[in-house]
Each structure stands twice: as structure tokens, then as C-alpha cells.
Amino acid sequence: MANYPEFKNVTTVACVGVGTIGGGWAAYFLSRGLRVQAWDPSPDAEDKLRALIDAAWPALTALGLSQGADKDNFTVHADLAEAVAGVGFVQESAPEVLELKQDLLARLAAATAEDVVIGSSTSGYGMTEMAITAADPSRLVVGHPFNPPYLIPLVEVVGGEATDKKATEWASGWYDYIGKSVITMEREIPGFIANRLQEALWREALHMVDNGEATVEQIDTAITEGPGLRWPLQGPMLTFHLAGGQGGMKHMLDHFGPSLKSPWTRLEAPELTAKLSQDVIDGCNEEAHGRSINELIAQRDAGIIAIRQAMAGLSAAAAVPAP
Structure with missing residues (x-):
């Protein structure tokens, strides 16, 4: 050794x-x-x-x-x-x-x-x-x-x-x-942890585009202006814990557990046809509104820096004992 x-x-x-x-x-x-x-x-x-x-x-x-x-x-x-x-x-x-x-x-x-x-x-x-x-x-x-x-x-x-x-x-x-x-990780699983979670969201997004249920921009807005604002702070599991109010995750599971049987998600990947591929490509170009890849990268990086600095400030404030 x-x-x-x-x-x-x-x-x-x-x-x-x-x-x-x-x-x-x-x-x-x-x-x-x-x-x-x-x-x-x-x-x-x-x-x-x-x-x-x-x-x-x-x-x-x-x-x-x-x-x-x-x-x-x-x-x-x-x-x-x-x-x-x-x-x-x-x-x-x-x-x-x-x-x-x-x-x-x-x-x-x-x-x-x-x-x-x-x-x-x-x-x-x-x-x-x-x-x-x-x-x-x-x-x-x-x-x-x-x-x-x-x-x-x-x-x-x-x-x-x-x-x-x-x-x-x-x-x-x-x-x-x-x-x-x-x-x-305690053991190997295909795609590890984060990619498994990303893949589930990615597959559902492709289904919605393929079925004409949502545009690329609507899907991105649904995350950036919705649950995405909560995830940097507490992640999806603790977010659902809070959704249960004072009863926490137990109330959440008791109340919303039956909806897991509802047809809200389709984990099987859709066939990546030429039309679906082009629809996604066109949707990304429309959402970019003329911004180049380099411009989008610069905006992404600036946003991530701001989020990380804000999170660091919150962590530092939480670590200070109350007077």
C-alpha cells in the first residue's frame, strides 16, 4: 500500500x-x-x-x-x-x-x-x-x-x-x-449522483420540447425563476422538506406522495430525431438573442461568481454568534 x-x-x-x-x-x-x-x-x-x-x-x-x-x-x-x-x-x-x-x-x-x-x-x-x-x-x-x-x-x-x-x-x-x-461516494453508480439528477431533468425537458408542450426558453425560465433560486441554498430535498411546512418532509410525503403516481414525468429518453435536435438548437439560438458563446460564458461566469460570493456571505453571517 x-x-x-x-x-x-x-x-x-x-x-x-x-x-x-x-x-x-x-x-x-x-x-x-x-x-x-x-x-x-x-x-x-x-x-x-x-x-x-x-x-x-x-x-x-x-x-x-x-x-x-x-x-x-x-x-x-x-x-x-x-x-x-x-x-x-x-x-x-x-x-x-x-x-x-x-x-x-x-x-x-x-x-x-x-x-x-x-x-x-x-x-x-x-x-x-x-x-x-x-x-x-x-x-x-x-x-x-x-x-x-x-x-x-x-x-x-x-x-x-x-x-x-x-x-x-x-x-x-x-x-x-x-x-x-x-x-x-460509497460505491459506483452509472452517471454518479449529480449527473443522474441532471439527466432526469434533461430527459423531461426534451419530452416537453418534442411534444410541443414548452419552448426551450420557457423551460430555462421555469428553472431560473423558480426552483433554481432555491437550490443553491438548500437543494431539492431540503426544499421539499420546507414545502411540508411545520410538518416537514413527513407532511410533504403524506400530502403529495400519491402524486408520484401521476403522469408528471417520463424518465425514458425520447428518440433524438432530426426534428427534435433542430428544435432544441433553434430554441437555444432564439433564447441567446444574438449573444455569442463567449458573451454567454462571460455572463454565466459573472453570475456564478455573484452567487458564490453571496453564499459565502450568508455562511459567514450564519457562523457569527448572536449577541
């Missing part, structure tokens, strides 16, 4: 794959004062990574940089072994292709020291199925982030059947140490 390093002694990390997710991770690691060694087979990987870091840096600055944070403290390598040499942690963020993940994780396990934990940014695969070709799968852990990783704090952590439990514990502690909000 490996003797994993103390968090404070990890000063350099590797980002393997630097697309939207991997590049977002790189920006976040840099903001925490870490050095990043990146690897990506794309010939223009360095230019794309630098552009992503530059775009993310204002948001990270607004949220607060760690001492020693330097957005230029990264290198991009063509050789995988060179990219992971001397690092204390690896974050893999390759495309969601199972065979690619299996091969890459096996190569990473072989190229890194026995005390280096390797986290995968997979959004759906379990580590058990991704680790089957690795000679040493004990240090392979899922560290599932949310886009953009430099802004959204949640990381879901779960090991595979062959993962050392101490490696999973170390990964959870590491993500927490660098400022992430961590869910350590």
Missing part, C-alpha cells in the same frame, strides 16, 4: 488532456498556487490552453487567488512520461471514449510513482471498467468535476473495485484541500 504524500508537499500537478474540462482544471490548479505540467496530443494545445487560462483568470481572481498563484506557471509536453515526471497528482480529462480512457489510465499508472494518485474527470464511466488494462489500478480514482471546473466547486469522488481505499480518501482530502466541495 502506497504512502501518499502530505497535501502541503504537492506543488506540481499534471493535467492530461487540456480541452474545456482539462484546461479548466489547469486554470484552477494554477489559481491555487500550483505548478501545472500538461499533456495533450493536439498540435495547438499550448495556444488553446493559454487562451482558456487567460479567459478564466478574471473569474478566479474575483473569487480569490492563493499565494503564489501565477497563470503562466505551466508547461505543455508532447511526451506523456515527461508531463507526469515529478508531479504529486494527476488529473486526467481525455475525451469520453472508454477504450481511450482505459489505455491512457494504464499508461499513467505505469508512468507515475507509486504514491501518486490519478483522478479521472470522466462524467459517466466507472473506474472499475476504466481500470481493467492497468497493471496497477490501486491509485486510479474518479474525480468528476462540473463545467467549468474553475468555477463550479463540486467534485464527485469514487474508486473502482481495485482502487486502494486510502487512495480514494487521499483524493477526497486533496480536492477539499485545494478548495473544492467534495462528495465521496
Whole structure:
């Protein structure tokens, strides 16, 4: 069993794959004062990574940089072994292709020291199925982030059947140490927790568009101006607890439980026909009202920063004892 390093002694990390997710991770690691060694087979990987870091840096600055944070403290390598040499942690963020993940994780396990934990940014695969070709799968852990990783704090952590439990514990502690909000899952389930919840909402939304029951903009407004305002504070379960009034969740279940049998939801995915695809695409373009992707990203980031800062203020106020 490996003797994993103390968090404070990890000063350099590797980002393997630097697309939207991997590049977002790189920006976040840099903001925490870490050095990043990146690897990506794309010939223009360095230019794309630098552009992503530059775009993310204002948001990270607004949220607060760690001492020693330097957005230029990264290198991009063509050789995988060179990219992971001397690092204390690896974050893999390759495309969601199972065979690619299996091969890459096996190569990473072989190229890194026995005390280096390797986290995968997979959004759906379990580590058990991704680790089957690795000679040493004990240090392979899922560290599932949310886009953009430099802004959204949640990381879901779960090991595979062959993962050392101490490696999973170390990964959870590491993500927490660098400022992430961590869910350590007891066992693997397809899609993890948050994506399972997102998928249910996504499928229902597609059904409503497909049946002409709601437009794309109406669906988004239904969340942003409705339950979405409550979820950052208490999530769906505690929100329903409060919906039961003084009786709490018990009253909620007693009163509304029978409605679970009502045809309010259709969890089977609709067929993604050409018409449905085009309807969703057209709806998004209409809702954007001419705003470019970059403009929408800037507005999203500014909104997330404001929400996180407001939430931090509420948490700080709650922690102050009443006079």
C-alpha cells in the first residue's frame, strides 16, 4: 500500500488532456498556487490552453487567488512520461471514449510513482471498467468535476473495485484541500449522483420540447425563476422538506406522495430525431438573442461568481454568534 504524500508537499500537478474540462482544471490548479505540467496530443494545445487560462483568470481572481498563484506557471509536453515526471497528482480529462480512457489510465499508472494518485474527470464511466488494462489500478480514482471546473466547486469522488481505499480518501482530502466541495461516494453508480439528477431533468425537458408542450426558453425560465433560486441554498430535498411546512418532509410525503403516481414525468429518453435536435438548437439560438458563446460564458461566469460570493456571505453571517 502506497504512502501518499502530505497535501502541503504537492506543488506540481499534471493535467492530461487540456480541452474545456482539462484546461479548466489547469486554470484552477494554477489559481491555487500550483505548478501545472500538461499533456495533450493536439498540435495547438499550448495556444488553446493559454487562451482558456487567460479567459478564466478574471473569474478566479474575483473569487480569490492563493499565494503564489501565477497563470503562466505551466508547461505543455508532447511526451506523456515527461508531463507526469515529478508531479504529486494527476488529473486526467481525455475525451469520453472508454477504450481511450482505459489505455491512457494504464499508461499513467505505469508512468507515475507509486504514491501518486490519478483522478479521472470522466462524467459517466466507472473506474472499475476504466481500470481493467492497468497493471496497477490501486491509485486510479474518479474525480468528476462540473463545467467549468474553475468555477463550479463540486467534485464527485469514487474508486473502482481495485482502487486502494486510502487512495480514494487521499483524493477526497486533496480536492477539499485545494478548495473544492467534495462528495465521496460509497460505491459506483452509472452517471454518479449529480449527473443522474441532471439527466432526469434533461430527459423531461426534451419530452416537453418534442411534444410541443414548452419552448426551450420557457423551460430555462421555469428553472431560473423558480426552483433554481432555491437550490443553491438548500437543494431539492431540503426544499421539499420546507414545502411540508411545520410538518416537514413527513407532511410533504403524506400530502403529495400519491402524486408520484401521476403522469408528471417520463424518465425514458425520447428518440433524438432530426426534428427534435433542430428544435432544441433553434430554441437555444432564439433564447441567446444574438449573444455569442463567449458573451454567454462571460455572463454565466459573472453570475456564478455573484452567487458564490453571496453564499459565502450568508455562511459567514450564519457562523457569527448572536449577541
